[in-house]
Amino acid sequence: MNTPEYPFNNSYIEVDREVLRNNARYLQANLNEGVRTMAVVKADAYGHGAAEVCRTVGRFYDRFAVANVTEAVELRKSGVTHPILVFGVPTSRMAKAYKEFDLTAVISANDHFELLEPGTTCHVEIDTGMGRLGMSVNRLEELRDKVDAFSGGEKKLHIEGIMTHFATADEKDTRYIEHQKEQIGRLRSVFNNVLPVHAANSAASLAHPDTHFDMVRHGIALYGYDPSPDPGTGLHPAMKWKSSVAQCKKIRKGESISYGATWQAPEDGYYAVVPAGYADGYRRNLSGMMPVLIEGNWYRQVGRVTMDYVMIWLGKDAHEPGTEVLLMGGERNHAGLWAEAMDTIPYEICCGIHPKVPRKMV
Numbered sequence: 001m002n003t004p005e006y007p008f009n010n011s012y013i014e015v016d017r018e019v020l021r022n023n024a025r026y027l028q029a030n031l032n033e034g035v036r037t038m039a040v041v042k043a044d045a046y047g048h049g050a051a052e053v054c055r056t057v058g059r060f061y062d063r064f065a066v067a068n069v070t071e072a073v074e075l076r077k078s079g080v081t082h083p084i085l086v087f088g089v090p091t092s093r094m095a096k097a098y099k100e101f102d103l104t105a106v107i108s109a110n111d112h113f114e115l116l117e118p119g120t121t122c123h124v125e126i127d128t129g130m131g132r133l134g135m136s137v138n139r140l141e142e143l144r145d146k147v148d149a150f151s152g153g154e155k156k157l158h159i160e161g162i163m164t165h166f167a168t169a170d171e172k173d174t175r176y177i178e179h180q181k182e183q184i185g186r187l188r189s190v191f192n193n194v195l196p197v198h199a200a201n202s203a204a205s206l207a208h209p210d211t212h213f214d215m216v217r218h219g220i221a222l223y224g225y226d227p228s229p230d231p232g233t234g235l236h237p238a239m240k241w242k243s244s245v246a247q248c249k250k251i252r253k254g255e256s257i258s259y260g261a262t263w264q265a266p267e268d269g270y271y272a273v274v275p276a277g278y279a280d281g282y283r284r285n286l287s288g289m290m291p292v293l294i295e296g297n298w299y300r301q302v303g304r305v306t307m308d309y310v311m312i313w314l315g316k317d318a319h320e321p322g323t324e325v326l327l328m329g330g331e332r333n334h335a336g337l338w339a340e341a342m343d344t345i346p347y348e349i350c351c352g353i354h355p356k357v358p359r360k361m362v
C-alpha cells in the first residue's frame, strides 16, 4: 500500500522533473546553433505548476513566456530571474508593472507604443495569418517607422524582437503555414533582419525547422505531448494525476453504479470509490472511458463521473482503502489519450485540472 504525499487531499498531481528535462533536451537537440529558446509557462505551465517548472527547466531556456502580467508577477515573486515575456495585451493600468517587475511587453497594436512607460523592454507582434493578436502584416513600412521612432528619443522603448504566431503548424496540410512563412520572409526583409524574429511554437519547432529563425517557443511539447502532424516518440508526459481508494465495496451481479444507474456489474465482485470527480477536472464526458492503474493492474472506470468521485470496477480484486490510483498519466491514460477520447487537445486536458488539486514535483 502506498501512502499519498498529501494525506488531506483527495488527489494530487505529480510532475516528474527528469521527464521535463528530458523533453527539453529532446526539443533542443534539433535546433540550429544559436537559436534561442523560450519556455511557455502560461496557465500555470499548462497546469503543471509554473514556478516549479521554471526552476526545473531554467537552465535549458533563455526566457519564459506567460499569458498576462498577473502570471508574470507571480513568477517574479517566486524568484524567477529569467526574462519573462507577457503575451497578453498591455493596458495603461498595467504599464508600470512591466517596469517594476522587469517584464517584457508585447506590442500588439499601434497605441501600445505610447501606452508603455519609456524604457520598457518589448517585442512587437505581427499577425501573419493567425488572426488573433498582432499588427497587420500589410502595413509593415508604417510599423517599421514607428519602431524606429520609439527606438530613440524621450519615449524610447527597448524594442528587442518581433514575434508572430502560426495557426496551423500542427496540421498535415502545409499550405497555410507556407503562406505564413512567406509573410515572415517579407517581414524580415522590411525590418532588414536587424531585430530578432520568433515564430515557432512546439509544432513548428518539431515539424518545420525552417521556422526556427532567432528563437523558438516551446509549450505543450515541453510537457510531453507531441503536437506535430507526424508525432515522434521522444517526448513523454510529465504529469501524473493520482488519488487513492476511499472505499472498496462489494457488488453483486446486476447491481448498478452511480447516477443514472447506467452500468451493472457483470458478475459478483468489488468496486473502488475514488475521490476525484468533475469538480477536480475529471470530465464527466469521460464517464466509463478511461482506465486507471492500481498496483500494476489496469481497471475500468465505470458509471457516470460524479462531482467528487469516480468508481472503478475491480472484478475479483479487492484493494485496501488508501491504495494509490493512477487516474491520468500512464501509458494507457495520459492526457493525450484523454484528449483523444474527448475529441479535444491535451492542452485543454492539462489546463482543465482544477487549481485546488495540489501540484508536486518529484
Ligand SMILES: *Cc1c(COP(=O)(O)O)cnc(C)c1O
Binding pocket: 040, 042, 087, 165, 200, 201, 202, 203, 217, 218, 219, 220, 221, 227
Ligand atoms: C501558447 C503559445 C505558444 C506555445 O504553443 P505550444 O503549441 O504549446 O508550443 C507559443 N506562442 C504563443 C503566442 C502562444 O500563445
